[in-house]
Amino acid sequence: PFYSTVYAYMLYAIVIGIIGYLFIGFWKSFVIKEKNIALQKMNLQLEKLSVVDPLTNAYNRRHLDKSFTDLFNISVRSSLSLSLILFDLDDFKLVNDHYGHIKGDEVLKVVVERANTVLKRKTDFISRIGGDEFVVVLHDTNKDAAFVLANKIKQQIEKPIGKEEIIVQISCGLVTLTPDASTNQNEFFELADIELYKAKSSGKGLVCMYQKEV
Numbered sequence: 001p002f003y004s005t006v007y008a009y010m011l012y013a014i015v016i017g018i019i020g021y022l023f024i025g026f027w028k029s030f031v032i033k034e035k036n037i038a039l040q041k042m043n044l045q046l047e048k049l050s051v052v053d054p055l056t057n058a059y060n061r062r063h064l065d066k067s068f069t070d071l072f073n074i075s076v077r078s079s080l081s082l083s084l085i086l087f088d089l090d091d092f093k094l095v096n097d098h099y100g101h102i103k104g105d106e107v108l109k110v111v112v113e114r115a116n117t118v119l120k121r122k123t124d125f126i127s128r129i130g131g132d133e134f135v136v137v138l139h140d141t142n143k144d145a146a147f148v149l150a151n152k153i154k155q156q157i158e159k160p161i162g163k164e165e166i167i168v169q170i171s172c173g174l175v176t177l178t179p180d181a182s183t184n185q186n187e188f189f190e191l192a193d194i195e196l197y198k199a200k201s202s203g204k205g206l207v208c209m210y211q212k213e214v
Contacts, residue, residue: 053128055105056112064127064135071123071139072185079178083138083146085153086192087172090204092132095166107161107168108132114156118149135192143176143209150174150207171199175210 051063059067068084075082089095089111096104108128115126115136123139136153138146150172157170173196175188191210199206 056108056128058112058115058126058128058134060127061129063125064129064137067125068137068188069185071137072179072188075139076179076181076183079180080140081142081176081178082188083141083143083174083176084188084192085136085138085146085150085172085174086189086196087134087136087150087153087170088196089132090169090171090200092168095168099164099166103162103164103166107166110161111157111168111170114159115153118152118156135189141176143174146174146176147207147209150209154207169205171196171204172207173197173199173210174207177212 051059053060071082074080089107092104092107095107099107111132111134112126112128115134119125119136121139124141125137127135127137129135136150138149141149154170154172158168160167173192173194175191175195177183177188177191179185195208195210199208202208
């Protein structure tokens, strides 16, 4: 019979060779695809690490600088309001002194978590810019809406934290502008810093809002 002839065995060898070749090609393609997926995941993780504060999971200064510039330029082109809240924790050193730095770090994490519960839109975000100082950016948000959100963030943060029921208080400086081509984006930070100083010097625990002179 044919299946036991030399020609049949040659045919079997050819078929096995083709199957083996196809399998090896498929396997190589599969391995390369898996490596590419793993590499993409690693790159995304590295990208996230490069813009996120490792302690609090808030965005860091690098992300703030880039994203604020992007939103600023959009606001200029589209004549949209842009709001910035600068806040810090009043007398936070006392928390660290009384409860220890580990507990103080936990408080900072909760501060960011609670602020994020108020920020519903993807364009709104919080960045940690150092110590217990944070910046919230609100895209296409007028001064009245920004003032409401600033107070909501304040209310959330000032609820008791942890089993120790730690109470922290924040002071906020808020600025809302509709920037144009003549506006320097650093004005936002400078004006917010002035308003934060007013909140501190007026007794702390306040939201002070920039009012443009007429």
